[in-house]
Amino acid sequence: MLDLYALDLYLPPEVSHGSLLGAQEPFTYAHLFDPAGQWSRPPTVGRGVRAIACAAFDVPAAPAAERSTDMASRVVGRMLAGHRAQAAQVGTILHAQCTLDQQMLSSVPLRLRHDHLPGVPRYATIGQLGTAGVPTALRLAACPPLPASAGRPLTCVSAADKWIAPFVRHFPGLLSYGDAAAACLAAPSGGRAYAIAHVLDLEFSTRPLPYDLWTAPASVQEDFIFAHVQDCAERVRRRSDFRRADLRLIGDGMAAPLGERLAGSLGMARLPDAAACHLSSASALFSIGAAIEAAAAREQILDALVWTASPGGQAAAMLVRCRPDAVRTQTGWAARS
Amino acid sequence: MREIFTIADFGIVEAGIHLPGAPRDIVEYAKEEGVDEARVQSLLAAKVRWFHMDENQSDSKMICAAIEDLCTRMGGRGWLTRVTHLIYAHSQAFSMPAPPESVFSALLGRYDTLRPALSFSVEHAACASSVMALELAARLLHQDGAVDALALVVTSDRVFGNASHRIRQDGGVQSDGASALLVGTRGLRCCFGGITISTYDKLHEGPSTPENAATIARTTWLHTRQMLGEHRQHTGLDVADAAAILPINADYPYWLKIARALRIPPELIYADGITQRGHACSADLAVNLIDHGFALVDEDRWVVFCAQSNLGTIAALSLLPPGCRTGRHATAPGLREDCAECSICTP
Numbered sequence: 001m002l003d004l005y006a007l008d009l010y011l012p013p014e015v016s017h018g019s020l021l022g023a024q025e026p027f028t029y030a031h032l033f034d035p036a037g038q039w040s041r042p043p044t045v046g047r048g049v050r051a052i053a054c055a056a057f058d059v060p061a062a063p064a065a066e067r068s069t070d071m072a073s074r075v076v077g078r079m080l081a082g083h084r085a086q087a088a089q090v091g092t093i094l095h096a097q098c099t100l101d102q103q104m105l106s107s108v109p110l111r112l113r114h115d116h117l118p119g120v121p122r123y124a125t126i127g128q129l130g131t132a133g134v135p136t137a138l139r140l141a142a143c144p145p146l147p148a149s150a151g152r153p154l155t156c157v158s159a160a161d162k163w164i165a166p167f168v169r170h171f172p173g174l175l176s177y178g179d180a181a182a183a184c185l186a187a188p189s190g191g192r193a194y195a196i197a198h199v200l201d202l203e204f205s206t207r208p209l210p211y212d213l214w215t216a217p218a219s220v221q222e223d224f225i226f227a228h229v230q231d232c233a234e235r236v237r238r239r240s241d242f243r244r245a246d247l248r249l250i251g252d253g254m255a256a257p258l259g260e261r262l263a264g265s266l267g268m269a270r271l272p273d274a275a276a277c278h279l280s281s282a283s284a285l286f287s288i289g290a291a292i293e294a295a296a297a298r299e300q301i302l303d304a305l306v307w308t309a310s311p312g313g314q315a316a317a318m319l320v321r322c323r324p325d326a327v328r329t330q331t332g333w334a335a336r337s
Numbered sequence: 338m339r340e341i342f343t344i345a346d347f348g349i350v351e352a353g354i355h356l357p358g359a360p361r362d363i364v365e366y367a368k369e370e371g372v373d374e375a376r377v378q379s380l381l382a383a384k385v386r387w388f389h390m391d392e393n394q395s396d397s398k399m400i401c402a403a404i405e406d407l408c409t410r411m412g413g414r415g416w417l418t419r420v421t422h423l424i425y426a427h428s429q430a431f432s433m434p435a436p437p438e439s440v441f442s443a444l445l446g447r448y449d450t451l452r453p454a455l456s457f458s459v460e461h462a463a464c465a466s467s468v469m470a471l472e473l474a475a476r477l478l479h480q481d482g483a484v485d486a487l488a489l490v491v492t493s494d495r496v497f498g499n500a501s502h503r504i505r506q507d508g509g510v511q512s513d514g515a516s517a518l519l520v521g522t523r524g525l526r527c528c529f530g531g532i533t534i535s536t537y538d539k540l541h542e543g544p545s546t547p548e549n550a551a552t553i554a555r556t557t558w559l560h561t562r563q564m565l566g567e568h569r570q571h572t573g574l575d576v577a578d579a580a581a582i583l584p585i586n587a588d589y590p591y592w593l594k595i596a597r598a599l600r601i602p603p604e605l606i607y608a609d610g611i612t613q614r615g616h617a618c619s620a621d622l623a624v625n626l627i628d629h630g631f632a633l634v635d636e637d638r639w640v641v642f643c644a645q646s647n648l649g650t651i652a653a654l655s656l657l658p659p660g661c662r663t664g665r666h667a668t669a670p671g672l673r674e675d676c677a678e679c680s681i682c683t684p
Binding site for chain 1 (some may be wrong): 392434436443445446456459473477480497541647648649650
């Protein structure tokens with residue numbers, strides 16, 4: 001359904017954290033402490049609270065001055081460097097983000113257009129999918145282009161998140177979110193000779209949560225996410241000709257043993273996770289990158305079942321055929337020419 | 338899948354809105370909040386008067402209330418099962434639950450017959466997000482090709498903070514509000530004549546500094562005027578021929594400038610929404626359709642909605658009587674000719 005032509009991945013340095021919440025940046029998101037902010041603040045975080053102590057954990061975290069828009073612009077800029085011809089074929093920018101930029105009046109897709117993709121006719125940030133927005137952005141990238149984007153078949157799909165208090169970074173026993181960004185170039189299948197990977201099919205769903213996200217025990221949330229991902233994975237596999245043994249499983253880095261449980265129930269061998277923590281909205285693109293790496297290492301095509309899930313009720317599974325001839329760049333992958 | 342994407346195949350089946358609480362008077366509110374008198378006078382001169390606010394409703398609750406209004410206008414809830422795509426558009430960045438929570442989990446929990454195949458939000462385009470969401474809805478319905486399928490575009494915007502956040506510098510007051518727009522191909526109240534989205538991405542930081550805010554204030558009316566020119570080029574639809582321009586419900590002084598520049602009578606600009614409803618951001622389209630636009634389209638006339646933003650995205654959406662294929666007005670490739678079904682095409 002979709003060919004991927006380039007991929008770029010960015011992780012800021014790993015930092016030790018002692019709070020459940022994201023970075024303490026005193027002047028950021030002050031509006032969340034207004035009365036109307038109660039509906040946009042985690043209900044477990046009181047007015048004015050910017051840290052909730054917990055046992056130390058390590059995840060990548062962007063420095064105070066580095067915004068989510070900066071991270072997104074960095075990966076897209078690196079991906080397009082030296083590929084001006086490809087940039088001119090981008091007709092749509094789709095950005096997936098779960099968190100809010102620290103300068104919350106700004107726009108990521110407009111920043112990307114301004115910095116790297118002048119004249120792109122259509123763009124949007126796709127949200128409300130927790131940290132599992134990338135598969136939906138890829139689904140939209142597989143739509144035939146609008147007349148406004150005629151002659152520009154590529155979609156620049158990006159994802160970035162930076163966790164700042166009072167938003168919650170760490171759900172003990174379930175997952176810890178790392179700050180991360182990633183981008184890829186995608187187009188409906190069949191247009192070009194060389195790709196780095198092919199998204200053959202994908203399945204995603206949003207379900208109402210049968211519990212309160214903020215207070216339910218990690219094990220209850222793990223079981224719900226497990227069943228949800230398993231459903232998506234089974235549905236997408238059943239639509240394909242793949243036998244279970246043909247597919248390698250890879251997905252989000254979780255504290256809970258979700259990857260092992262899924263591999264057991266789906267009967268698939270696992271690839272190593274891209275990271276020990278959940279790389280937020282960029283996670284699915286990091287998993288695709290790790291699967292391409294495995295294909296390159298084996299020097300043969302690798303068919304992966306890539307899963308991603310968010311505690312907010314979203315899950316997705318993608319069948320991705322990774323090409324061994326993808327060309328490694330300093331920070332990602334490019335198609336051979 | 339249909340062969341060619343023709344925007345006029347799609348349109349709005351019905352709309353619902355929720356503007357919470359009784360209308361508030363800007364004069365009373367300004368007194369309570371200590372807003373200076375000169376500011377109040379300039380707001381009144383810009384036709385600002387009534388608005389809505391309620392700090393005690395979440396976005397999910399507001400959206401559900403708008404869906405309830407839509408159900409009332411649709412005469413029931415049977416249509417919910419036909420919704421294949423659910424899109425949430427919002428202007429106010431904070432109008433969402435804390436991540437990673439999603440409004441969709443709450444909406445699907447509330448309506449057990451609402452089970453779309455695809456749900457997502459459109460953000461980072463301020464008040465133009467509603468038009469972008471409608472275009473995406475049409476595009477997805479087109480790709481799926483099921484004639485009975487529906488897309489539901491919902492919006493919610495809430496203001497955070499005191500009067501300095503609720504009152505816009507240049508002639509507007511922000512309302513809290515939500516809307517629900519049902520998009521489909523059959524049983525339409527109006528069809529889409531064309532969508533134009535113009536972009537000035539130098540403004541990508543929004544009104545984050547006084548300099549940026551001043552640039553936006555200085556250029557928005559000019560950009561809107563240019564965009565309406567592009568809309569005519571793309572669609573053949575000249576706003577001077579419309580029965581009304583439905584603006585976002587703020588910034589009347591800009592619209593007078595635009596009317597002068599385009600040599601159109603200022604009466605063409607629908608200003609009652611500015612006075613009676615306030616600027617409920619991405620809900621303004623549904624509000625102005627319900628209050629004014631639908632009645633004009635029912636009389637076989639057409640209207641254009643203009644969505645400005647403070648980020649450099651400006652959009653126009655023409656709404657025509659259903660069945661109108663804009664043969665006379667629209668010359669863009671892909672649009673059908675020889676529509677003899679409405680008075681726009683066969684005056």
